[in-house]
Amino acid sequence: MPKRSRASRPVWKPREWGLVLLLLVVCGSIVTLAGTGQLQLYIHPRYTVFASAMAGIGVVVGMLAVILRFGRNAASTGEDGHEHDHDHEHQTDSGARTWLAAAGRTIGILTCVVVAAGMLVVPPATLSTRTTVDGLAGGGSATGKSSMAVEPGAVASLNTHELGSLIRHTTDVRSLVGEPVVVTGFVTADANDNNILFVTRFVIACCAVDAQPVGVPVRAPGWQAGAQWEPLADGDWVTVQGTLVANPGGSSLTALVVSPTAIEMIEEPQEPYEYE
């Protein structure tokens, strides 16, 4: 039996190996994050099952492709490589355009390498609090329906973004005064009134790219210095218990604030985001 010539065996170029590796890294990361419950740091939990199923298929098919590439009969199947990406532009241009295309490709490759390395090396993380500065300026929340109807006594069961939306949009302030509340989130300073802090959460509709900061205003004079409670700083996670009261004044734009009976510092929870 004649030995298969080396020339007839299909050979992947480094670029093709790189792309299969990229597929395995991206899909493998999704499967791993879903398995460890951390995928929701990036995307809405409603996608977890779908994302891990599709990524799982990506991993399996990617590995099958690698196995087939080493398989003895691969060359005789008609998959001789012409199906592979030939998306490089034909090199008919010269001079500046060729140079630009090469520079673009290099930047593209570097971006892919850096992002893939980020998936592998950098631990999964939430958004930092720096993006809340603009989001909460002017008081209240950046998201939420324009109208919310809440039965008296049901306020305590609202999560942070629902309560933030309610406080921001309600037109019947008096009906909410005296309602007990418990909210958990990270601390953001009110841009207009240093007696007020916002207990803030990011709310996600789809993925972290659409995260909107939503805050519940808490009136706690001296909160930075720790007059009544532990000193707090932007980004600290807290659980606040208290009641809703009319904002007694100051320059904050919010009409309702939480008057706290307890402010407890906590670790960042396992599920730091809230979801639409």
Add this chain to the structure above:
Amino acid sequence: MNVSPILGDLLTLTLSVVYESVPFVVLGVLVSVGIQNWVPDSLIHRILPKRPVQRRAVLSLVGMLFPVCECGNVPLARGLMLKGLTVPESATFLLAAPILNPIVIVTTYQAFGWDGGILIGRIVGGFLIANLIGWVLSKHANPETLLVPSFAARCEVGTPPLIGRNRWRRAISQFTAECGIMLPAVIIGATIAGAIQAFVPQQALAAVGGHPVLSVLVMLVLAFCIAVCSNVDAFFALSFGSTFLPGGLAVFLVFGAMIDIKMLALLKTTFTAKALLLMTGLAALGAACVGLVINSVA
């Protein structure tokens, strides 16, 4: 490993778009490879009407059958072109399907109901704009030149029929090859979208949400920069409901589902820069018209 907050946010934002998009890309590639290998060419051409206008109209409604957002539709449209669909036909499908699919319609209804004509504006506007762009492209003397040369060459060759184990082997090969084209595009698009999110404060844009014309223009820019999946972009737009006029929201929902930074990176695998410029310009113009009409009526 500790990274600075802004770089950490950039990575988180980029990865979130990648993780959100890639499963849809994989699904789109699976369907595309399935169509290429298991659906006879004749079936597609038998089902579709012969007259170009009707053909494109039907194709723009095919999204109803494939509840896949814009990322997944790119590989699907490529697969359909390899099966013989023309450039204007695939472009029409590509632009209409992310809007005219059941998930998008339901989520838009959940977010806005019938308020302000946003839902109707999105469905009707999306259909009309996609078909308008398809019609314009059909007037091109040689639409194949709107494709990048490598993909045009693949379309010419098509996918010769195979049977049995060989077909599966080729399908696997096609799957990795197609993912290999799409993944870098998704990552590059996601990085740009993440960078814009990390460095440009959104609230600066929201300041002009109440102006009938500026709200439309700002939402065009926002839709282009923030690459949110069309399946759920209505919930994101809802967060601007109290500051933006309905026309602005409709613009975001129509234009963003058709074209954004991530989509342009994906589409660049298939269409030339000139074609993308034309499609982007027409989609933006069409979406702006929808928004202005809604704002003038509302």
